[in-house]
Amino acid sequence: MDVDRDALIWMYTKMQTIRQFETRVARLMLEGKLPGTVHLYAGEEAVACGVCANLGPADYVSSTHRGHGHLIAKGGDLDKMMAELFAKSTGYCKGKGGSMHIASLGVGILGANGIVGAGLPIAVGAGFAAKYRKSDAVAVAFFGDGASNQGTFHEAVNLAAVLKAPVIFVCENNGYAVSTSQARHQTIVDVADRARAYGIPGAIVDGNDVFAVYKAAREAIGRARVGLGPSLVECKTYRHYGHSIGDPGRYRTQEEVDAWKLKDPIPRLRDRLIELGVMSGEQADSIDQEVAGAIESAVRFAEESPSASLEALLEDVYAPSGN
Amino acid sequence: MRQLSYSKALNEALRSEMRRDSSVFVAGEDVALDDGAFRVTAGLLGEFGPDRAVDCPISEAAIVGLGVGAAAAGLRPVVEIMFMDFVGCCLDQIFNQAAKMRYMFGGNITVPLVIRTPCGAGFSIAAQHSQSVEAWFAHVPGLKVVMPATPYDAKGLLISAIRDDNPVVFVEHKRLYRLRGDVPEEAYAIPLGKAxxxxxxxxxxxxxxxxxxxxxxxxxxxxxxxxxxxxxxxxxxxxxxxxxxxxxxxxxxxxxxxxxxxxxxxxxxxxxxxxxxxxxxxxxxxxxxxxxxxxxxxxxxxxxxxxxxxxxxxxxxxxxxxxxxxxx
Known part of the structure; x- marks a missing residue:
């Protein structure tokens, strides 16, 4: 597989950005600086970045409650993201959505979602719209192993298959539906097995290997772009934090967490790119520092922004009517 | 004036809006090849083809989700839920997704979606095919709720619902489908929110x-x-x-x-x-x-x-x- 040098650097940079964003957000939460809750994506970065490296601005993504990574990988603005988490009026949603509803139609993000499995049918609609307009845009639905037990998963995959809609269903299998392990929430090992039930291709990849994700996504997205319909790509991965902030994760053993941290996708990619001669260790360090600067600048932007305005309370319930 | 049935008036509204605006399409169970359970979508497949009159599997959540996603992406979907009683199967897509997206996203999205569905008893089809649950939707900020009583209102209100930039739950009544009344031939819009x-x-x-x-x-x-x-x-x-x-x-x-x-x-x-x-x-x-x-x-x-x-x-x-x- 040939991958453009710039694309490889892009993937490393975005993965590093997501990791540092999430690490910083975790700290801000623990310091009590952010209201509400967050579901952190750290550990799963290779999935969002391997997939989104194949997408353009016209392509759609429906995200999940664990959605920061998707937005960053799709081109989201760190300042507006951080401001949203701080509940500031300069946030993506004017502080009215927060982490679980962060959205930017400008970069094709149809929203994070507080309802597990709800994004899948919405992605089918966006993919349907792309096909309807005869564009070659596609829609990606990210979802977890937990969501694969929702009726919406089955309805959406079947409908996309029947309509030959350009949709790629990307399962981020992190092994847990909140606290319930996959072995306790379904009797199959591979969610991708379910693709066969709907007559579409299903692939299984190491979700902590960004190259593997990139390659499988490229194939699935390529099929969708030329009208061959939907695919399912299952990425086996792991979240470093609990389900949401404050979840101590008592349902996972320390051995399991440690074993997965050895498979951390970011050091793996860094070592690989150095080995391939794509970048040096120093270049990697300087990317990391640039990212750290961007994150700190986003935090400053958020801290200095005005809080959500009271006028916004009753705004945006309805669109100005009609046309 | 020309007399038309309530169902034909609705059909005429769909037809005229689909002619006027290529982003309007209909989707639902049995809406295309079989003309819709109450024939409201009759003939749309023939005139507009399968891309714009879309038969769907029996998957209400996916049907409404299709509408939400397509509307978010700029189309103007009109989806049909065959009986109002079936909204239980797709309530999340209506009240958590369609209704709240604009607000949650800080006004950065419009969801011009119409969900048509017939309510009402009178045919001895019992407890799961006869209900009127419009109050559920009226209780949810972000949705508009429309209930036409006459063929004239049915046509004008459906045209307004399709042109509206918000999700609209459009509640028809099974006992009204055959009611005849005056309906002008031209397209006309009755504003939503006027008794x-x-x-x-x-x-x-x-x-x-x-x-x-x-x-x-x-x-x-x-x-x-x-x-x-x-x-x-x-x-x-x-x-x-x-x-x-x-x-x-x-x-x-x-x-x-x-x-x-x-x-x-x-x-x-x-x-x-x-x-x-x-x-x-x-x-x-x-x-x-x-x-x-x-x-x-x-x-x-x-x-x-x-x-x-x-x-x-x-x-x-x-x-x-x-x-x-x-x-x-």
Missing amino acids: DVKREGRDVTLIATSMMVHEALAAADMLAETGISAEVVDLRTLVPLDLDTIIGSVAKTHRAVVVHEAVKFGGFGGEVAASIMEEAFDYLDAPVKRVGAPFSPVPMAPVLEKAYLPDRNKIVAAARETVPVRVK
């Missing part, structure tokens, strides 16, 4: 929706025979609610009866009655009465269903309770 005074009167206001507008009109005829002049206000849309017209009428008649086919307890009539109490108490000469279905599922047996349904006699009885006895 219609279907009959003028002096002594009592009957505020009704959908099928009950016709029962209220029949009740007004019966009341007239005993010297009581009833005004009939058809709400046409529950959200936005035209409180001005309601209060204007109550200011004139000083008495009000709110009528709907839905279960009275917890129904939308309570909202209307409370709004009158809050905004027009000084005009009232009698407590506001409500007429609705009893607190039970819809029964199958024709004799039970007849007893269950609100009708002109029940409306007359309620109206009489608000009007003092006239002694000659």
Whole structure:
């Protein structure tokens, strides 16, 4: 597989950005600086970045409650993201959505979602719209192993298959539906097995290997772009934090967490790119520092922004009517 | 004027909007090849092809989700839920997704989606094919709720619903599909949020929706025979609610009866009655009465269903309770 040098650097940079964003957000939460809750994506970065490296601005993504990574990988603005988490009026949603509803139609993000499995049918609609307009845009639905037990998963995959809609269903299998392990929430090992039930291709990849994700996504997205319909790509991965902030994760053993941290996708990619001669260790360090600067600048932007305005309370319930 | 049935009037609205705007499409169960369960989408497949008249599997959540995603991506979907009772299968997509997206996303998205669905009892098809659950949707900020009572209103309100940039739950009534009435041939839009005074009167206001507008009109005829002049206000849309017209009428008649086919307890009539109490108490000469279905599922047996349904006699009885006895 040939991958453009710039694309490889892009993937490393975005993965590093997501990791540092999430690490910083975790700290801000623990310091009590952010209201509400967050579901952190750290550990799963290779999935969002391997997939989104194949997408353009016209392509759609429906995200999940664990959605920061998707937005960053799709081109989201760190300042507006951080401001949203701080509940500031300069946030993506004017502080009215927060982490679980962060959205930017400008970069094709149809929203994070507080309802597990709800994004899948919405992605089918966006993919349907792309096909309807005869564009070659596609829609990606990210979802977890937990969501694969929702009726919406089955309805959406079947409908996309029947309509030959350009949709790629990307399962981020992190092994847990909140606290319930996959072995306790379904009797199959591979969610991708379910693709066969709907007559579409299903692939299984190491979700902590960004190259593997990139390659499988490229194939699935390529099929969708030329009208061959939907695919399912299952990425086996792991979240470093609990389900949401404050979840101590008592349902996972320390051995399991440690074993997965050895498979951390970011050091793996860094070592690989150095080995391939794509970048040096120093270049990697300087990317990391640039990212750290961007994150700190986003935090400053958020801290200095005005809080959500009271006028916004009753705004945006309805669109100005009609046309 | 030309007469058309309620279902044909709806069909004409769909057809004219699909001709006018290529981003409008219909999707649902049996809407294309089989013309729709109540023939509202008849002939659309032939005129517009399978890309714009889309038969879907029996998957209500995916059908509404298809509409939400397509609307978010700039199309104007009109999806059909074959019976209103089936909304339980897709409620999340309606009330958590379509309704809230614009607000949650800080106004950075529009969801111009119409969800058409027939409500109503009267065919002995029992508890899961006969309900009127419009109050569920009226309770959710972000949705508009429309309930046309006549062929004329059906066409004009559906055109407005399709042109509206918000998610609209468009509630038709099964017993009205064959009702005929005046319908102009050209396209016309009736604004959402404007009630219609279907009959003028002096002594009592009957505020009704959908099928009950016709029962209220029949009740007004019966009341007239005993010297009581009833005004009939058809709400046409529950959200936005035209409180001005309601209060204007109550200011004139000083008495009000709110009528709907839905279960009275917890129904939308309570909202209307409370709004009158809050905004027009000084005009009232009698407590506001409500007429609705009893607190039970819809029964199958024709004799039970007849007893269950609100009708002109029940409306007359309620109206009489608000009007003092006239002694000659």
